[in-house]
Every structure is written in C-alpha cells, then in structure tokens.
Amino acid sequence: MAPHNKYFGTGGVDGSLQFELNNGENTGPGHRTTLQFYANYLTSRSPMADLIATGVYASVRSCGGPVVPLRLGRKDATSAGSAGVPQPQNSIVSFRQQFDRMGFTATEMIQLVACGHTLGSVHSTEFPQIVPESVGQAPFDTTNAQFDNKVATEYVAGTTKNALVVGASIAVGRNSDFKVYSSDGNATISTFTDAAVFRNTCQAMLQRMIEVVPEGVTLTEPIAPYAVKPVDMQLTLNTGGTSFRLTGFIRVRTTEVPASSIENVVLTWKDRSGGNSCGSSATCSTTATLQGVSTGFDDTFGFFPIDATIPTAAGISSFTIVVNYEDGSSEEYDNNGNSYPMSDAVVLQKPQSCLLQGPGDLTVSALVRNDHKDLPVNLGVSYLTPRNTADGNPVPALNEATVEMVEGDCVGQYTFFSASFNIPGGLSFNSRISVTAGSGATAYTDDFNKASDLGGTCGTFTGGATCAVVTTPPTPSSTSVPVSSSTSVPATTTSSSSSTAEPTPAIKPTVGGYVFANCWTEGTGTRALSGAAFAYDEMTLESCMTNCTGFDYWATEYGRECYCGNNLHSSSTEAPVEECNMACGGDPTEFCGAGNRLELYSTTATRTTSATPTPTGSLAVKPTVGDYTFVGCQTEATGSRALSGKDVYADDAMTLELCATYCAGYTYFGTEYGRECYCGNSLNTGSVSAPVTECNMVCGGDPYEYCGAGNRLELYRLSSVSTTGSPSSEAATTTTSSTPTATLSRTPTVSPYTHVGCWTEGTGARALGAKTYASGDDMTLENCAAFCVGYRYFGTEYAAECYCGNVLHASSANASLADCAMPCSGNPAQYCGGPDRLELYENDAASTTTTSTTNPDPPAPTPTQPATVSATTQGGSQWEFHGCVTEATGVRALGAATLASDELTLEACAEFCAAHQFFGAEYGRECYCGDELAEGAVEVSAAECSMACAGDGGVLCGSGNRLSVYEKVVV
Numbered sequence: 001m002a003p004h005n006k007y008f009g010t011g012g013v014d015g016s017l018q019f020e021l022n023n024g025e026n027t028g029p030g031h032r033t034t035l036q037f038y039a040n041y042l043t044s045r046s047p048m049a050d051l052i053a054t055g056v057y058a059s060v061r062s063c064g065g066p067v068v069p070l071r072l073g074r075k076d077a078t079s080a081g082s083a084g085v086p087q088p089q090n091s092i093v094s095f096r097q098q099f100d101r102m103g104f105t106a107t108e109m110i111q112l113v114a115c116g117h118t119l120g121s122v123h124s125t126e127f128p129q130i131v132p133e134s135v136g137q138a139p140f141d142t143t144n145a146q147f148d149n150k151v152a153t154e155y156v157a158g159t160t161k162n163a164l165v166v167g168a169s170i171a172v173g174r175n176s177d178f179k180v181y182s183s184d185g186n187a188t189i190s191t192f193t194d195a196a197v198f199r200n201t202c203q204a205m206l207q208r209m210i211e212v213v214p215e216g217v218t219l220t221e222p223i224a225p226y227a228v229k230p231v232d233m234q235l236t237l238n239t240g241g242t243s244f245r246l247t248g249f250i251r252v253r254t255t256e257v258p259a260s261s262i263e264n265v266v267l268t269w270k271d272r273s274g275g276n277s278c279g280s281s282a283t284c285s286t287t288a289t290l291q292g293v294s295t296g297f298d299d300t301f302g303f304f305p306i307d308a309t310i311p312t313a314a315g316i317s318s319f320t321i322v323v324n325y326e327d328g329s330s331e332e333y334d335n336n337g338n339s340y341p342m343s344d345a346v347v348l349q350k351p352q353s354c355l356l357q358g359p360g361d362l363t364v365s366a367l368v369r370n371d372h373k374d375l376p377v378n379l380g381v382s383y384l385t386p387r388n389t390a391d392g393n394p395v396p397a398l399n400e401a402t403v404e405m406v407e408g409d410c411v412g413q414y415t416f417f418s419a420s421f422n423i424p425g426g427l428s429f430n431s432r433i434s435v436t437a438g439s440g441a442t443a444y445t446d447d448f449n450k451a452s453d454l455g456g457t458c459g460t461f462t463g464g465a466t467c468a469v470v471t472t473p474p475t476p477s478s479t480s481v482p483v484s485s486s487t488s489v490p491a492t493t494t495s496s497s498s499s500t501a502e503p504t505p506a507i508k509p510t511v512g513g514y515v516f517a518n519c520w521t522e523g524t525g526t527r528a529l530s531g532a533a534f535a536y537d538e539m540t541l542e543s544c545m546t547n548c549t550g551f552d553y554w555a556t557e558y559g560r561e562c563y564c565g566n567n568l569h570s571s572s573t574e575a576p577v578e579e580c581n582m583a584c585g586g587d588p589t590e591f592c593g594a595g596n597r598l599e600l601y602s603t604t605a606t607r608t609t610s611a612t613p614t615p616t617g618s619l620a621v622k623p624t625v626g627d628y629t630f631v632g633c634q635t636e637a638t639g640s641r642a643l644s645g646k647d648v649y650a651d652d653a654m655t656l657e658l659c660a661t662y663c664a665g666y667t668y669f670g671t672e673y674g675r676e677c678y679c680g681n682s683l684n685t686g687s688v689s690a691p692v693t694e695c696n697m698v699c700g701g702d703p704y705e706y707c708g709a710g711n712r713l714e715l716y717r718l719s720s721v722s723t724t725g726s727p728s729s730e731a732a733t734t735t736t737s738s739t740p741t742a743t744l745s746r747t748p749t750v751s752p753y754t755h756v757g758c759w760t761e762g763t764g765a766r767a768l769g770a771k772t773y774a775s776g777d778d779m780t781l782e783n784c785a786a787f788c789v790g791y792r793y794f795g796t797e798y799a800a801e802c803y804c805g806n807v808l809h810a811s812s813a814n815a816s817l818a819d820c821a822m823p824c825s826g827n828p829a830q831y832c833g834g835p836d837r838l839e840l841y842e843n844d845a846a847s848t849t850t851t852s853t854t855n856p857d858p859p860a861p862t863p864t865q866p867a868t869v870s871a872t873t874q875g876g877s878q879w880e881f882h883g884c885v886t887e888a889t890g891v892r893a894l895g896a897a898t899l900a901s902d903e904l905t906l907e908a909c910a911e912f913c914a915a916h917q918f919f920g921a922e923y924g925r926e927c928y929c930g931d932e933l934a935e936g937a938v939e940v941s942a943a944e945c946s947m948a949c950a951g952d953g954g955v956l957c958g959s960g961n962r963l964s965v966y967e968k969v970v971v
C-alpha cells in the first residue's frame with residue numbers, strides 16, 4: 001500500500017513489493033520469505049496482490065484478531081512503484097503527508113500504526129540503532145503474537161517496551177511510534193485501551209488498508225464461504241466410451257449445523273439438453289455420505305464425495321444439490337436459481353494425460369463432443385518461471401501458452417484431441433491447464449485444472465465405442481421436476497411414472513410432416529437407414545423426427561432407437577405391421593418398431609416421392625473391389641497390425657478402391673477407422689474374425705462404402721490367389737489362379753453331406769452350437785465338412801465361418817437361397833452362407849436320432865454351466881457363476897482383455913483373466929476379462945448361454961452375444 005498516491009491513482013496493494021525488496025525501504029528477510037510462501041499460490045486467478053491481501057486476513061485472524069473482510073480482484077504490477085515507505089527517522093509532518101498521500105487522515109494514521117504494531121517486533125539486524133545486537137528483537141508489546149490492544153494499554157500505562165517508543169530509538173530520532181501516537185496528545189491511542197474499540201476500529205482500518213489499489217481496479221464484494229460448494233468436479237470418459245465418471249466433492253458448510261446432522265447429499269443432474277434423460281441409468285442422481293470434515297478459522301466444512309456414472313448418450317449440462325438432514329428435512333441448492341453448470345462438451349481426460357515434473361514434459365488428452373469437434377481446439381497452459389533477476393525476486397513470472405490440439409480417435413460421440421508442451425523453468429507442478437474448443441464467449445472449456453494432478457505416464461484409452469453423432473435427448477416434458485427453494489424438497493426427483501392404468505400404444509398415421517410408411521426389417525449386414533442413429537430411453541416418434549430433421553426417412557426400432565436416412569437399403573423388406581409392436585420408451589401411446597423391425601415414416605406428405613419408400617442402393621458391404629473379394633470384418637493382431645506388409649496409408653478421402661490400388665500386388669488389403677489402409681500377404685497372429693456389423697465406419701471418401709472401424713479391418717482378399725494355407729502363414733504370394741471366380745454355384749453334396757438349404761441363425765443361440773471355427777481365407781465347404789466330421793450338420797456362414805451340430809436349434813428357420821449369397825473365403829466358386837444365414841448341409845447317417853429339425857433330441861452329453869470354476873495355475877483362483885449376460889451397448893461387456901481359441905475351456909479363460917474380477921466365455925471359443933460389466937450388459941436367462949466350449953464339450957461357453965460370466969471369489 002505504501003507507495004500509493006491518491007492524487008495520481010497509482011500504487012497500492014499491487015504486488016509491486018516483489019520488485020522493491022532491495023530499494024532500502026523494505027529491509028529484512030520478512031518480506032522476501034512471505035512472498036516466497038505466497039508464490040506457491042500464484043495463478044492466473046490468484047494474483048500476488050490478492051494473496052498479500054489474503055495474508056493480512058489470515059495473519060490477523062490466526063493471531064485472534066477480527067475477520068478483515070476480503071474483496072478480491074487486484075492486478076499485479078510488473079515493476080517497482082515509487083518510493084515512499086515511512087521510515088522511523090521521518091518527522092511527524094512527513095508521516096502525516098505520507099498517510100494523506102495514501103488516503104488516510106492523521107487520526108487514521110495513528111489507528112493504522114497501532115493496529116499493525118500489535119504483532120511482531122523490531123529486529124536488531126535491520127535496525128541496529130534501535131535494537132542493540134545483544135537484544136536481537138524487541139516485541140512491540142508483551143503479547144506480540146496476539147492481536148490485542150496491549151500495544152495501546154501498555155503505551156498509555158507507561159509500561160511499554162516498544163522499541164519505537166522507548167530505549168535507544170529516542171536518542172537517534174527513530175522513536176516513530178511515539179511520534180505517531182503522541183501526535184494528537186495521545187487522544188486516539190487512548191481510545192484503543194477499550195478492547196472492543198481497538199478490535200472494531202482495526203477491522204475497518206485494515207480492510208481499508210488492503211483496499212488501497214491503483215485506479216482502474218474493481219474489487220469484488222467481500223468473499224464468504226458458500227453454504228454448499230462443488231469442489232474439483234471432473235468428468236472422465238470410462239473405458240469403453242459409453243459413460244462418463246463424474247467425480248469431485250460437495251463441500252457443505254457445517255459451521256452452524258453439525259456434519260453429523262446431515263444424512264446425505266443428493267446431486268441431481270440434467271442431461272445435455274437440460275432434460276431428465278439419463279440413458280440407461282435409472283435416475284439422474286447420486287447420493288453421497290460424509291467423508292470427512294475440515295476446519296478453517298471460523299467455519300467447518302463437511303466433504304461429500306461424488307462418484308456417478310453418466311451415459312454419454314445423455315450427457316450432462318448442470319446439476320443441483322439437495323442436503324438431507326437426519327430429522328427428515330432437506331434443503332435444495334441450485335446456485336441461486338442458475339443450477340451448477342457442468343458441461344460435457346469438452347472434457348479433460350486425466351488418465352490419458354501426463355506430466356513429467358522434472359523436465360516439464362506435458363501431454364494432455366481431452367475429449368471434444370462431436371458436435372463441436374470442428375471448432376479450433378487448444379490447450380492452454382498457465383505456468384510459472386523463476387525470474388532469475390539480479391535482485392533475486394522470489395516471485396516467479398506467470399506465463400500463458402496456447403498449443404493447438406491434434407484430432408485423434410473418435411470414441412462414440414466424442415473425439416480425442418491431444419497436445420504436448422514442454423513447461424520450462426522447473427515449476428511445472430504449479431501449472432494450470434485448460435482445454436478449449438472455439439473462442440470468445442461461445443467457447444467450450446474444461447479449464448483451470450491442476451497439472452500436479454496428472455500422473456507421470458499417460459495411459460491409453462481402451463475399448464472405443466463406435467464413432468457416432470451426438471444424441472440430443474428429448475427436451476424436458478411437463479413432468480420435469482421444478483426447482484424449489486422450500487426447505488422440504490424431496491431428496492430425489494419424483495418419477496413421472498405412476499400407477500394409473502396402462503396406456504395402449506397405437507399407430508400414428510402422421511407425425512409432423514411425415515406419414516407412416518409401414519413396418520420394415522433391418523437391412524442385411526447393414527442398417528436399413530444409415531444416415532444417422534440415436535438411442536435413448538425416452539424415445540418418442542416426435543423426438544426421433546426432430547433428431548432426423550432434414551432426412552427423407554426416419555424410423556424407430558426396439559422402442560428406443562432412431563434411424564434417419566434419405567433412402568432405405570435394398571435388403572430391407574416390408575414386414576407385417578403387427579411385428580412393429582414395441583411401445584416407445586418415452587411415450588407408451590406410440591409404437592416404436594421392435595427388434596429388427598423399423599416403424600418407418602417418410603416425407604411424402606411434403607415431398608413428391610411415392611408413399612411407399614423405394615429401396616435404393618446405399619451404404620453396404622461391397623462384395624468385390626477390383627480383383628479383391630470381401631473376406632469379412634477382422635480384428636487387429638495381438639501386439640501388432642493384422643496386415644503389416646506395407647506402411648499404413650491414411651487419407652481422409654479413403655475409399656476401398658484407393659486402398660486396393662495402394663495394396664496392388666498384396667494378397668490382402670484392409671481398411672480401418674474410415675480412413676486407414678493396410679496391406680499384407682498374410683494376417684498376423686491374433687487377428688480374428690469379428691461380426692461384420694462391427695465394421696461400421698463409413699469410408700471418408702465414399703459414403704456408400706464401409707471402411708472397418710476402430711480395431712476392425714474391412715478385409716479383402718485377392719480373388720485369384722491359391723486357396724491353400726492358413727491366414728497366418730505366408731502362403732499367398734502366388735498369382736496363379738487355381739479357382740476362377742466366375743463359376744460361383746450351389747454345391748449339392750459335400751460327401752457325406754447333402755445340401756439342405758439356407759437357414760437363419762437361432763434367436764439368442766447359434767443354430768448349430770456344438771463346434772465352430774472361422775477362417776478369413778481358407779473356408780471351403782470341404783474344410784467345414786472335415787471340421788464337423790461326426791456331426792449331423794455343418795453350416796457355413798458369412799463366407800468364413802463354420803458351425804457343426806447334431807441338432808438344429810428350434811428357432812432357426814428356412815430362408816431364401818438368395819440370402820446365402822456370400823462366396824466362401826477359401827473358394828470363391830462355392831457359396832458359404834451370408835450374414836446371419838447358414839449354408840446348411842446334413843448327413844442323415846451321422847445320427848440315429850429323428851431327422852426332424854424341430855426340437856430333436858439333444859446329443860449326449862448335454863453341456864452344463866458349472867456353478868464354480870477353479871483355475872489350476874495362478875494360485876488356484878476360485879470363480880463363481882455370475883449369470884448369462886448380453887454384450888454391452890456399443891462396447892464389450894468385459895473389455896479389458898480378449899482371447900479366442902478353438903481349445904477354449906472355462907478354466908483356460910479363468911487363467912487368462914487371472915488379473916481381473918470377471919471373465920466371460922462367448923460363442924464357445926471367445927474369452928473376455930474385465931473388472932466390471934460395462935453399461936448395457938444385462939443378465940438374461942441362463943438357458944441362452946447354450947454353446948459348448950470349443951475345448952470342452954461338457955460345459956457351456958456362452959453363445960452368440962451371450963457371455964457365461966464368472967466372478968472371482970477366492971484369489
């Protein structure tokens with residue numbers, strides 16, 4: 001404050017002290033060590049000047065003094081101010097002039113000096129003429145660590161030992177406190193012999209002192225602790241990418257109400273469109289109980305830890321807090337009617353970010369919601385660097401850096417962005433980081449995060465949900481819960497469901513400008529409508545229509561899914577309208593399709609096209625690309641790329657044709673992630689066939705072609721290549737054509753089997769469930785027949801899969817031969833079924849049981865699901881059957897590790913998953929591990945896990961989309 005000049009509006013509490021430590025007016029180590037301490041708290045939001053003012057509050061209060069009201073918003077000076085700190089040898093005339101310059105009267109000067117000199121001492125090192133070296137330091141009063149009025153009472157009583165009043169200072173004219181206090185005949189200092197007058201006056205005067213600021217600085221209202229304050233609230237995308245974890249604390253001021261009287265704190269959030277849609281979560285709220293209490297000078301605070309899961313499909317925009325008390329009463333806090341903002345638009349991903357504190361190497365990963373990902377995305381780093389000045393200024397400089405972030409993988413409705421930055425100066429742990437999409441008032445940001453929270457190594461994100469457009473949950477209906485300021489708000493939001501009579505759904509002939517266009521099947525191997533997709537529990541026809549604004553068609557499916565498109569895929573067929581029989585999740589009076597059935601609406605009311613949708617060619621799997629034929633959807637290899645013959649070629653305008661040209665001469669080409677192209681003559685170990693539906697990313701350069709997905713290759717194989725050898729062997733370099741592609745025809749017999757027809761897969765179970773294998777490049781009818789020797793049936797599917805069984809599941813049905821149209825991966829002249837379609841062969845002589853295909857006797861032994869599994873190695877861990885569980889939505893139910901083996905047993909899977917809490921066996925030959933079941937994985941009847949393990953026919957290993965899940969009970 002000292003150099004303030006009220007006439008010029010310069011100086012004051014502006015942090016310039018750091019530049020004035022060697023100017024002769026501020027001697028002693030006190031200022032320097034104090035500034036050094038405050039420097040740890042210097043940030044873009046807490047300038048040194050505010051920290052100095054806060055220091056006055058803290059020191060006075062911690063010595064028992066009054067609460068000095070604290071207003072903030074000071075600005076730091078960048079250089080020294082003018083001189084003018086009062087020195088003990090100055091005359092009373094000078095003192096009065098100096099205090100007048102700072103805005104204080106002669107009386108206020110006396111008050112202020114006495115208020116200051118109730119604490120501390122005069123030191124001989126700095127003032128040897130005042131305090132002899134032998135004394136060291138001389139306290140201003142007998143209680144120099146107490147903020148009390150002894151400084152005045154002892155002075156008035158004549159017992160003071162104040163070195164600026166008595167002793168050596170008198171002879172050298174440095175008895176400044178005497179000069180000040182006696183300047184009005186001791187009138188003012190005498191008033192301070194009243195403790196209350198001293199305390200109250202000092203409270204006001206010290207506040208005025210720290211509010212001496214340069215012109216142009218506007219201070220806030222005095223700050224006070226909130227009754228309820230969210231602290232460190234952070235979203236983090238969970239493994240798999242379908243949900244966020246919301247963490248942090250709700251701090252509740254417990255000064256007046258003891259923490260023990262609070263039963264719990266309930267946080268209720270709004271989805272990203274301000275509604276109450278929580279995706280698959282039952283409620284949009286989470287309950288927290290007290291974790292601990294912290295105590296300040298005047299307040300205590302209870303901390304309630306928040307840990308909630310928020311589906312990415314619904315997102316979050318804000319939340320409110322209800323504090324529930326033990327006596328049954330509650331209070332709601334809604335940030336003064338504004339709700340506490342919490343945006344899912346930009347999210348710092350701490351697990352994938354890291355800081356090496358020594359060298360200051362910072363890597364930041366963040367997610368930007370796909371509807372904002374085209375905005376410029378920047379990393380902001382606010383960091384400190386030592387000044388290294390000749391005068392040893394202890395306060396570091398505050399720097400701001402902005403680094404453009406680079407777009408990375410798309411995971412569900414979000415896209416990763418990352419950037420690296422080297423924080424110079426060795427103080428990297430004090431940095432703050434922010435991630436911002438866009439700029440100015442409309443920017444989206446996750447800001448002011450502590451770099452010190454980051455670990456030393458960056459984790460990798462595992463399990464990426466399929467890239468998707470951002471879903472907009474329906475806008476809140478009239479049943480949304482009103483925000484009330486009453487003190488008896490219910491702890492949880494009331495559900496809008498009630499016990500009124502069940503409404504019955506009915507077909508709506510028109511919705512907005514669209515007319516009902518019947519019930520249609522999904523496409524084969526592709527979505528019937530592939531323009532955009534949405535899924536949420538509160539689906540209504542109206543919200544789907546809004547989601548699909550601009551499209552010619554939209555349709556609801558499964559009660560909660562919505563698809564849009566400008567044409568209907570040619571493989572979608574009209575179905576009886578009774579089959580679209582599921583009520584909409586968000587409106588029980590409307591129909592929203594059913595499983596594999598679309599409730600279709602079209603724009604014919606407003607456009608001139610015909611009332612019945614005309615199926616047209618659109619996005620679909622391409623059976624051939626030049627000389628290459630489609631093999632299937634293939635995973636990457638273990639620890640390496642599935643195809644590693646040539647450097648990856650990545651292009652935003654990727655098409656299958658471009659990749660085929662790039663890979664000319666190679667046996668295989670595969671596209672991935674919509675924009676990457678890989679070539680090779682063989683598939684590396686660990687690459688296994690995946691459902692073709694998992695290759696669902698559109699090629700960047702052709703909206704009608706698929707180019708794989710994350711970790712999924714859209715795999716093509718040269719048609720004119722020898723069909724011998726397995727995919728993992730380097731067999732396919734010859735270009736001699738052993739099997740011309742032109743003669744594709746149905747094969748009536750594959751001895752001893754005869755062709756039965758084209759059959760559908762079972763519902764919830766494989767049609768042939770005894771044994772299976774898949775081969776990306778050598779599936780032939782003969783190979784499958786040999787594999788299934790001894791079984792009554794074999795069937796080939798999807799060009800590359802082979803199934804065996806003695807019974808055909810009762811839910812499998814005869815289908816049109818046209819559905820079984822895929823050439824075998826190992827013999828393009830033979831048919832090997834199609835998506836969800838088996839090319840079925842039967843050997844009548846193989847079984848003595850009835851030849852009826854409906855509910856024939858099961859072969860012996862019937863596989864069973866054991867209640868427990870013991871791993872023989874790994875210390876013999878014990879596992880208990882958890883249930884038969886579906887895969888999760890858009891992500892594996894257990895996604896931590898995967899194994900596929902034709903020798904799979906439950907024990908082998910248990911051992912493979914030894915480091916995890918759960919294992920699950922699926923499709924007879926696949927094994928998955930995880931520590932929790934991902935969202936959307938639901939338990940179904942144990943009977944649905946009906947496939948025998950490939951390596952042990954006596955026990956069950958799940959089935960298609962069904963996991964036999966076991967949980968570890970003894971490690």
Ligand code: HEM
Pocket residue numbers: 027028030086087088095112113115116117119120121122123124126127176180209
């Ligand atoms: C005429 C005006 C003033 C003069 C001449 C003066 C002079 C001094 C001197 C010589 C010291 C000893 C420093 C040392 O040995 O380290 C001192 C210490 C101190 N002064 Fe003042 N002062 C004045 C006004 C104030 C005011 C207005 C305040 C605050 C409201 C204040 C607060 C303090 C405190 C807290 C100390 C103790 C520092 C320690 O223990 O390290 N002074 N003052």
